[in-house]
Amino acid sequence: MTLRYARMGSDDRPEDPGKVLRRAVGEGRHLLWPALGAAAATLVATAARLAGPLVVRTGVDQGVSVGDRGVITWAASIYLGLLVLFYLASRWSTWAVAAVGERYLRRLRVRVYRHLMGLDLGFFERTKTGVLVSRMTSDLEALTTFTNEGAIAVITSTLTVLGVGVGLVVVDPALAAVVLVVFPLLIGASLVFRRYADEAYRRVREEIGLVLSSLQEGIAGVRVVQAYTQERHQLKRFHRVNRRYYEANLDAARAISVYFPAVDFLRTSTIGLVLLVGGSRVLAGQSTVGSLIAFLLYLNWFFEPIVQLSNVYNLAQAALAALSKLFGILDRKPAVAEAPHPVDLPEPVRGELRFEGVTFGYDPAAPVLQDVHLVIPPGQRVAVVGETGAGKSTLAKLAVRFYDPQEGRVCLDGYDLRQVSFRSLRRWVAMVPQEGYLFDGSVRDNIAYGRPGLDDETIWEVCERLGIDGWVRSLPERLDTQVRERGSRLSSGERQLLSLARTMAADPAVIVLDEATSNLDPETEATVERALGELLAGRTAIVIAHRLQTAERADRVVVIDEGRIVEDGTFADLVAAGGHFAGLRQVWADIHRTA
């Protein structure tokens, strides 16, 4: 049996390159003047370089050939002057082109991310994290690579090829015609190579992706592999993947090993042709030795840029594809947006939460919640109970406006959440996710996450109230201790405690909490419970309960089944009523009875 790897369908060709390009240029309108400056510098540099052979021709024909030392000295001086000009202009142009590109990208990066952060949660739930990360990293890096290495090459090479073409015609039109014969051959060879190499490199990219993910999996899953003694099997699979990568690379190498020699031979042939035809013309008195030398000098600059352009073509194509994906993100409209004239909740916020006839479905045709009515008075703790898929989490997400209902409304202190400004809403309503999610940074940064700049005194006060000040004090650098790799060195309980402290520091009026299901050791579990009690005291709270003891601690229990509230009352009432909730509790109790 062979394991079938999920093939990553990576199509990196933009749909309409022209459209993407036009839009990309439009996005950079603010850089028009710097771009023009860079272009001018490039023009000057190219002109200075291309003027060189003309000076050499004059020096040879009117100095060396006729024995005029003055002309030779003059020509050499002018040549030197041109060099200085070339160096300065070229230095300026290389820098200026990069500056334009980097400024463009710097702005685009932040713009895309700002737009991303403004998108609704539904978008993030539909899109894999890896895809979004690669927009911001590999796609933008493709653009960086292009501005770093490609852009200047495109501009300089294009100008040089054009300039050399003009130079050749100026020096000797008849000889220039000889070169023009070779030119289509060169372009043709480059196009054929391009098509073949593109395909080969696409495969290389695909295969290296597979190699890396197999590698990652082989390392991350090594314990399972060893537990099931599948080392040999894994190795065999890895050899296969690695082999395919090797072969894809050889395909690309084959293309390269044919194309570059072919270009080189074309170059030699052109030189031969120029010497043959040009030599005969000199002998026939139709041209001069100086012209011939200038011609040979020009030819040095003729082949290199074309090869370079064909190399850069790949980078340019990758950059265009990346741009079109980034524009795709910028074009996405958030499903949950701030109202045009949002209001701030009047303070003090009491925390009365009201669901009025709320109907919602991720797919509107398949409602997850149906006509939900629920009024939670300020300061009440409500446990929401129900089976997986009943709609508990959806209710919680509507309470913090991660989604908007399709019918009905959700109100806080009488204000429809859709009218409330995001700033005010996030200030007063906080959601504590299932597992404590930490950010790279210090313990302080993580606690003060919702309130940047919070003073240490307040942070310590929060820690004391939650009973974690002792633990924080025991950390090597206390509040300055770095939470590395998203807290992977902290235990799951410690992460949850920090997450509670973060919520406490934000001091919201309403808390929506998805109870963690992961197991803690008994001592930590008790600490978390105590901290949670302290956090929820005096605040309106919706707790998505996964354990019955959580429900028992709540002021009120709401049972959801198939998107509707089926029971609502105190824990004791519901147990006594012998309905849905009593049934759920029975399952739980059964487990314990056999223990």
Next chain:
Amino acid sequence: MTRALSDPETRLGLRLIVGKLFEYRRDAVASVVSALIWMGLVVAGPYLEKLIIDRAIVGRRQDLLLPLVGLLLVVGGVKAVGIGGRRWYAFRLSYRAETDLRNRIFEHIQRLTFSFHDATATGELMARASSDLSQVRLIYAMLPITVANVAMFVLVGGVLVALDPVLGSLADLAIPVMGILAFVYARRVIGTSFELQQSLARMSTVVEEGVSGIRVVKAFGAEATEIDRVDRTSQQIFEASMKLAGQRAAFLPGFELVPAAATALVLWLGGLRVVDGAMTLGDFVAFTQYLVLLVFPLRLTGWFFAELPRAAAAAARVVQLLRTAPEITDPDEPAEMPEGPGEIRFSRVEFSYPGGPPVLRGVDLVVPGGSSVALVGGTGSGKTTLAYLIPRFYDPDRGAVLLDGVDVRRLRLDDLRREVALVFEDTFLFSASIRDNIAFGNPDASDDQITLAARLAGAHDFISALPDGYDTMVGERGLSLSGGQRQRIALARALLRDPRVLILDDATSSVDAATEAEIRRNLKGVMRGRTTVIVAHRTSTLALADRVVLLEDGVVVAVGPHRRLLAEVPRYREVLAEMDPEEATA
């Protein structure tokens, strides 16, 4: 640079690089020979041009023109073949070395023991097998052309002096100047590129955090904080890129400047010498062509030597990984796997993790074949460690673990682990179909066997409800399953092995109550006839076991049925009360 190359680490890396070169000597020799042929003919080119100009054109010998141009074309043809050979063999050599080393790293990683993986981050190992190897590969790809280039500098230097001793010596000065310039440039650019790479990596971390923590970001309205972080990282990327641009801007035109300046010199001095008759026009052309010719080889060579210490360091890291010996291996003279019911005996077992305090301090315990025990204890009590000693994920420091009377260290790992299946606390699924994940330990299992295992693990129903059923792709690149679903697949994977000993590490921690009840019902059946060790984190799991073992501070403090311990051991009640407050009140 010589200092960098003489450091022992680097020498270790260089030895690996040279060793591989010897292994693939046919490709290596073929590419170097092709490169040398190419080089010789490259140097011949301008000389032929000189001959054509001097003899045929200035010497007015029309009859020589065609044969000489013909010769030029023949030389050009052979030269093209040389280029092709040089590139092809160098590429093949470099990819062979890379692929081969990557296979070896992968194989070695698979063999390294748990204690190694506990201490080593995944990213660290990934870097060995990807970026470090890329660096090593580049050295192979560039080596043949560098050999040829160095030869070219010597040859061209000589030819220039031969053409005209005065002008040649002056022009030769440009070669070392450009060489040094190229080396300095490469070293700076490599350093700045590294800075750039780091800020790009930082961007990746920042974005990953913001995106996967989007619920927290939105819950706290912290979008601005995240955008600010991206903004700052963007600024770092911008600054590194601009620094790079500054370096390119200063040096790249400079590389053209030096040969061009030499051309100006040739134009002036050479021109005057031609007038004096000390030099020919052809010499003049050859001079300028040679100087242009050297630019690119000089840059490449500078880059090679700037990159070499880094590649050697990368190779050294690879060697060190490959030299790390796996701590747990097959015995030299393995014992036969004993027949038996699966009795496990721990005899005075002591264990501590490297550099850590003792975890187990003399555990004596017998689990009769076919029975089940639950290991109970707080964090750090050693319950998971004890279970991991059975399939030899770790070896005890003192004492022994026996399976049906034989020390597990005397058994072949393959035999031992075939009989001991384990469901880990955190379930790992491979990027493959659900079927392949269940059949992971038995790649030859039939569909019926797989379905049966899934049924036993309580996974069949939800798998069948998926659109693609058992063919659904899961793992990193597939459908994300809930914790409970993943655990059931892992359980099915273990059951398919039909092991003598089944170890469940907290196997039902992240499923809801109803599912847990279902799994427990199923487990009862599958535990029959095999020895089961449950690492219990919840009181509810205790119900499954015949006996409970209470561990504290690395020793067994009580053994017995749950009810008896509950009645007789006060400490047991305390531990349970901490595990599950409701139980204490019940």
